[in-house]
Amino acid sequence: MTELDETDRRILRALAEDATEGAGALGRRLGLSQPAAWRRIRRLEEAGVIAGRAIDLDREALGFGVTVFLGIKLAARGREGLDAFERGISAIPEVQAVHHVLGRFDYRLIVVARDLPDFERVLRRRIMVLPSVGEVEANVLLSQERRPGPL
Known part of the structure; x- marks a missing residue:
């Protein structure tokens, strides 16, 4: 440290x-x-304390009015299922972040869409058809109070 x-x-x-x-x-x-x-x-x-610098895009100004936190529990376990899911999910541009986590779900995703019908299209046609996808839970972002910053 x-x-x-x-x-x-x-x-x-x-x-x-x-x-x-x-x-x-x-x-x-x-x-x-x-x-x-x-x-x-x-x-x-x-020292790796500053890992990079990025711009903060206004998703809404770019036409993405909906942000969804998606929990995904894989139906199949094992390295092959994880690899296939991760390859598939990384190819979906609406998926802004993928977090492999412990707990009820195996993955937490941040997904953006133009509106709720667009999110439903992404969910049904791109995410739910990926290998090993089992249970899914969606939480729609209503507002964001705090932006991430340094500790």
Whole structure:
């Protein structure tokens, strides 16, 4: 585990708010020189604390008004069933995230769709036909109160 001081934490909070901010602007905002901010960011990247930077797309503005958390319990166990399911699910563009989990379900997915009829189409024609899919539970996102950020 990498030891983080308060300046590192401030850098992580700032980058979580705006990952596009350059080292110069970040340094000015945090009271650091541009080279000092750059060195700290580079060290955090090399240590694996910063695994990458991504943009946050507004799904609704892109026409995806429905987000569904989908729990899937596989009907068949074994490596072949897992591999076939994972290959199939990764080919569906509406599936934004796949989490292999412990508990009632084997997988938790985040699926986006234009609307509920579009989600039903994706579920029936693309997800339910995958190998080993057994029980499915869908939870439609009503609102999102908090965006993920650093610990």
